[in-house]
Amino acid sequence: MALWRFLRSLYNRPSSAFGTTVVLLFLLLALLGPLITPFSATEQIFQDARQPPSLAHWFGTDRLGRDVFSRVVIGARDIFTLAGLGTVIAVAVGTLIGLLSSYLGGLLEEITFRFFDSLLAMPALLLALLLLGTVGPSRNSVLLVIAIAYTPIVARVVRSVVLGTKTKDYIAAARMQGERLPFILFREIFPSVLPALAVEAALRFSYAIFLIASLGFLGVGVQPPRPDWGLMVNEARNYVALTPWSLYFPAAAISLLVVAMNLMADGLKRVLQVGETL
């Protein structure tokens, strides 16, 4: 019932309704993936190379005869997995560090957040390039990079809520009752953090998609022949005059998903704030 009310609130505005629908559609594509794609994402059908969109190949084929539609759909699965996992790790680690260090305060908080400040001073893409230059390009490296790039941001958001919450009377009461630290952190403080965290997670997820695509485009992220959208745009760049469809479809998928995620995050923010005031 609560979920139904939540979804109805999200669909109250056309922008967030559009965003949520598109994200859910992409999620569905990612889940169904190989069941709905007519070809494997890496299958090279040489005699069909460079074909424009047709009934046989909805989004056409690329220079090596690979079906662009299949690659975009399987690419959605890849990008959801990578961005999703990276965001989950960043949110989990960021929340833990944010809760613990901000609640305990003192030197631990100072050291932790000054270190995070130094990481945040660098743009995420630059930080990612530096890290990938160290560990080398691979899927796991990209996952690690997303986690490292976004953990400080999540921790700061958590901290901003904890600093306002830890001085509240009910927290002092819990302490006086002799409650243990984990109980205070996760049962007393964490529920206050949750709405902001949900919005932040949605935003991080959208930025993670963009970061993965950017790294793929720069050729330092996911390696060929995996159907990474950014990598597909990079590979198709030289072919824009010959097979423009192999560039336009993955580029459109990146834009659409990032815009939709942001619209959904806006809606989420609005709905959760409304919930808070109620």
Place this chain on the structure above:
Amino acid sequence: MLVRHTYCKMLGVRFTALLILLSVILGAVFAQQGTLRVGTEIPVQLDPAFASSDAEIAVLNAVYDYLVDVDAGNNIVPRLARSWSVSDDGLRYTFQLADNVLFHDGNPLTTADVIYTFNRLRDPDLGSPTSDLYSNIQAIEATGDHEVTFTLGHTNPFFLFDLSDNHALIVRQGAKDLGKVFNGTGPFIVQDYRPEDRMMLSANPDYFIAGKPGVAKLELVFFGDQAAAVSAIRGGQLDLIMRMPTPLFQSLASARGIQRISVPTNGFDLIRLRSDRPPGNDPRVVEALKLAVDRQAITKIVTQGLAVTGKDTPIGPLYDSYYLADLEPPARNVARAHQLLVEAGFPDGLSLDLHTPDTGDRPDLAVVLKEQLAEAGFDINVVVEPESVYYGENKWLEVDFGITGWGSRPIPQFYLDVMLVCGAKWNESHFCDPELDRLSQLAGTTLDEQERIDAYAQIQRLLVKRGPIVIPYFFPQFAALRNGFTGLELKAFPGRTDLALIRAN
């Protein structure tokens, strides 16, 4: 008498008028006019002893001169040396230098400059990458005012080609700050160099070859991205580009006002497996690799059929009599390749990282190769890296499995000497075969042409059979030139193309 005098006078006036008319016409035809804007990759190392990329050689070839040059048909032609002779025993090469050659700072070219240049190149302490080419030189001495003689330790039928190696640009004796100060004898004088942006050059008014250069100004514009250079020529911001991947060349087919030029070369993308350690030191793995590759399919899909299919040897069809036309690598046999892998101890497949630079058609070659090899049981993980990473810290010489682009050279001996003989500097497959070393030594020293042809034939058979290399194709070289310019003679190594020949109409 008077009539005769008047007649002579009239004839004189007419002759003078004719001379003036001729000079006006010739002036219009040969005057250096216009600016040629050439797009190249970004040069980094501009000391002739260390320059290696196409862009670097293109810059230096405009500013300096070689002692002898190689034309588009792979023939040795005069440049600073107007003539030469070889002693009967093949050990003494004597060169007569051209007269009236001036460096850009006004000093005349002397035999001391030539001697200094080659002594510098062969100095092991300097560490020029091709210093081994000159290890056979016993002495370089001036034997006349404009005459230099090289004495060799043993015969070298390709010595003239060695003297025209990319690095062998003649610099002034004792030149300092090479790479920053550009004092050559070449057809163009550097006016302004903005690293990573462009280099502005003007025609050398004292150039010793009449009629060269053909344009008044040369502007070399540096691009980090070949797609951007192609866009620039399409948009009219460049007049010439000389190196681009196949799809970009094809995309220019519909561009107005641009001529596309394609020449066959002996350049190739080399797929090689390290053979000095597992798994590449097992001949069965090497054979499985060779049997699993479909070279013709690769040529068709990766180069759109514009390249010539290779046969796993660097001695390509451009080498005419040295090339073994009727030699064929074994037909593709996936089942046999799989069986060989099983016998070699890889019943569940062999996993390998395939490293490749991100330039040219190499990433596509890696992806197609991965699919072909998968059918035989290879599990290939493609690792595409920027050139700076692939070639940086000699990573390309260390990895087990890699793809490396090798530019075209006028003689096949170069590839054997630096890439395939035991312990060669760039022997990236770490191949060491006494039989190949013996044949290579023979081919590189004998003065008997037939003996050399036979040695090269045996080398090709040996490499097809057991060389840990696959050469799927010999790629063509592409260029695009805006209408309004003529005279381009594109060379297989584009950096060696003579920009001084190009004229603005």
